[in-house]
Amino acid sequence: MSHRCQLSLLLLFCFSSFAQEAPKPFSFPVPERQPGQKSVLGLRVPPIANVRIAFIGVGERGSRALLRFAAFPEKATVKVACDLYQRKLDAVQQQLDKQNYPYKVDYYTGSTDWKVICKRDDLDLVYVATPPGLHVPIAIEAMKNGKHVALEVPAAGTISDCWRLVDTAEQTQRHCMMLENCNYGDYELTIMNMVGKGLFGEPVHAEAGYLHNMEAYRFNFKDEDNWRKLGKPRSTPIIEGNSYPTHGLGPIAHWLSINRGDKMNTINSVTSADFTLRQVIVEKLGPDSEYAKGYQRPDINTSIIRTAKGKTMLLFYSTVLRRPYSRAFLLNGTKGFTEGYPQRFALAPNFEKDQTPEQVKKTLEENRHPIYKKFLEEAKRFGGHGGMDTVMDLRLLYCLNNGLPLDIDVYDSAAWSAISQASLQSARLNGAPVEIPDFTRGAWETVDGVKYYYIDENGQEKTY
Numbered sequence: 001m002s003h004r005c006q007l008s009l010l011l012l013f014c015f016s017s018f019a020q021e022a023p024k025p026f027s028f029p030v031p032e033r034q035p036g037q038k039s040v041l042g043l044r045v046p047p048i049a050n051v052r053i054a055f056i057g058v059g060e061r062g063s064r065a066l067l068r069f070a071a072f073p074e075k076a077t078v079k080v081a082c083d084l085y086q087r088k089l090d091a092v093q094q095q096l097d098k099q100n101y102p103y104k105v106d107y108y109t110g111s112t113d114w115k116v117i118c119k120r121d122d123l124d125l126v127y128v129a130t131p132p133g134l135h136v137p138i139a140i141e142a143m144k145n146g147k148h149v150a151l152e153v154p155a156a157g158t159i160s161d162c163w164r165l166v167d168t169a170e171q172t173q174r175h176c177m178m179l180e181n182c183n184y185g186d187y188e189l190t191i192m193n194m195v196g197k198g199l200f201g202e203p204v205h206a207e208a209g210y211l212h213n214m215e216a217y218r219f220n221f222k223d224e225d226n227w228r229k230l231g232k233p234r235s236t237p238i239i240e241g242n243s244y245p246t247h248g249l250g251p252i253a254h255w256l257s258i259n260r261g262d263k264m265n266t267i268n269s270v271t272s273a274d275f276t277l278r279q280v281i282v283e284k285l286g287p288d289s290e291y292a293k294g295y296q297r298p299d300i301n302t303s304i305i306r307t308a309k310g311k312t313m314l315l316f317y318s319t320v321l322r323r324p325y326s327r328a329f330l331l332n333g334t335k336g337f338t339e340g341y342p343q344r345f346a347l348a349p350n351f352e353k354d355q356t357p358e359q360v361k362k363t364l365e366e367n368r369h370p371i372y373k374k375f376l377e378e379a380k381r382f383g384g385h386g387g388m389d390t391v392m393d394l395r396l397l398y399c400l401n402n403g404l405p406l407d408i409d410v411y412d413s414a415a416w417s418a419i420s421q422a423s424l425q426s427a428r429l430n431g432a433p434v435e436i437p438d439f440t441r442g443a444w445e446t447v448d449g450v451k452y453y454y455i456d457e458n459g460q461e462k463t464y
Contacts, residue, residue: 025266025433026425028159033441037170040410041260041443045148045175047403053125054080054117054147056138058088061152062129066092068382068393069127070101075397080117082108118142125400128152129179131227136161139176143168148175150396153246155413159421159437162414166439169410177396177406178413180250181384182327184391187340188251189369191331192450195255196464197367199347200333203256208248209316209328218277219284230281233294240271241424242301242317246416248327250408252313255331259411260447262309264436267419269303269426276320303423305436308444315419370464371395371452404453404461414439 055066058081069076078101081092089107096105108117114134118126118141126142128135129152136156139149155178156162169176182188195203217228258264277296285291300318307313316328329340336347345355345363355363372379375394379387399406418437426434438444451463 023432025435026429027435028422028437030437031163031167033170034167037167038173039440039443040169040173040175041440041447042405043169043173043175043409044403044405045173045400048124048400050074051076051124051397051400052079052122053077053127054082054120054123055127055129056080056082056114056117057128057130057134057152058083058092059085059129062127063088063092063095064384064389065127065129065393067095067099068384068390069397070096070099071382072394072397073102075401077103078105079103079123080106080108080120082113082117084109084111114138115141118145118147123147125150132157136164139165140168143172143174143176146172146174148177148400150177150179151413152179154178154244154417154420156417157420159418162418162439163437166410166414175400175406176410176413177408178246178417179392180246180408180412180416181388181392182247183250183254183408184371184395185251185386185388186368186372187343187364188329188388189372189391190364190367191251191329191338191340192254193369193464194338194367195331195333196449199336199367200331200338201335201348203311203331203333205312205314205330205332206252206256207314207316207328207330208252209318209326210242210244210247211316211318211321211323211326211328213322213325214319215280215322219280230291230296233291233296235294237273237295238271238298239424239427240298240301241269241420241422241427242303242315243420243424244317244319245315245419245423248315248329249313249416249419250412251329252331253412253416254450256307256311256313257449258307259409259415259440259444260450261444262307262311263438263440263444264305264313264415265308266433266435267303267305267422267426268431268433269301269423270431271301271427272299274298274320276322280322301423301427303419303426305419315423370454399453402455404455407450407452411439411444 055062070078083089125148127150128138135151142149165176214228218230220226274296276299281291297320299320303315305313326341331338336351338345343360345360375391379390382390384390422434422436453463456462
């Protein structure tokens with residue numbers, strides 16, 4: 001089913017609901033804020049001149065992050081590397097020895113060693129790049145022991161766990177940042193800069209997604225570490241939500257000032273059937289394969305989010321559709337438009353006319369975000385998804401070194417991650433509205449827009 005067709009069905013449901021009595025959204029329980037617990041919106045902690053870090057999980061993502069931080073020993077110290085697989089620790093140690101790393105690193109391999117690590121008194125930050133099921137337990141243990149936390153995506157898999165992260169951060173007054181690297185891409189930051197300049201007018205509608213065909217992974221049965229391999233078929237149709245929302249949602253949430261001037265109110269979500277994967281199985285494994293005798297993952301999940309101020313966000317999720325990779329970015333404001341795959345701009349007064357390729361290049365160059373400019377050379381040197389990983393890590397380090405609020409806080413981490421369960425709940429209810437919790441507990445109304453903090457050449461604190 002095409003995006004446009006699926007969207008039409010979803011809109012039909014939404015508008016037909018208005019013709020009758022509007023359905024009351026399904027809502028999840030909201031825990032009360034406990035005595036002594038206070039908001040961490042805009043949280044500031046004393047500057048940490050040299051951030052002492054433990055890396056828990058040093059597979060592909062974790063090891064690359066560790067080596068990036070290790071390249072800046074004057075700003076950060078790698079104290080700990082922890083992983084279940086000794087070969088991964090050995091690979092990290094070899095790389096550190098190769099670059100003559102000046103500090104001693106302790107290595108842990110036990111399945112519960114993260115508990116010991118979190119209790120150490122010589123750490124400032126715990127950087128979690130484990131499988132998702134360990135994100136919340138490690139983060140909570142770390143914060144309760146006085147450490148700040150950086151979590152790989154998603155921060156949590158359930159809304160109750162999102163609340164646990166929020167409440168622990170508020171109780172301990174510790175940072176809890178989800179490592180959403182896509183917020184630090186060159187294009188994504190450029191659009192953030194243009195929004196701040198008012199070039200789009202008032203942002204009113206945004207789209208994004210994660211459209212990444214995983215065929216090559218799904219049918220690689222030889223790799224023992226391949227967790228994406230094709231699963232056994234189900235006996236009934238699979239209803240799937242948007243289980244990986246944050247790469248697309250993170251940037252557009254900041255463009256629309258979510259949690260800082262607006263909030264996501266409700267989500268309506270629908271799931272297609274499993275047309276493509278069933279065909280691929282027949283092509284690759286044959287019609288008599290055990291994998292062909294049942295239901296597989298749906299082609300796509302499509303969701304519409306409405307904000308408190310009446311703005312809309314459209315999200316796509318598919319790892320099945322046969323198509324080029326895309327995060328499907330689109331932003332419409334009262335003065336103009338942009339699209340990310342391929343990159344397009346149409347700005348007032350010529351909002352009905354696409355910019356030429358030369359004009360697009362000029363627009364991007366003239367509006368490159370100061371944050372990306374600051375770390376451009378490091379991004380070229382260390383890379384990481386085109387450099388965004390490096391910009392993200394160095395920006396985190398910069399904020400901690402200077403005692404500034406982080407760009408992505410625990411409320412972002414929770415709200416973006418919560419879409420997984422909220423979209424699934426709506427899909428199970430045939431697209432009925434589901435309320436997205438306000439993890440700020442009303443504090444979103446006290447802030448006017450997403451701001452990124454920095455120290456200028458005169459030592460003065462400013463914002464982008």
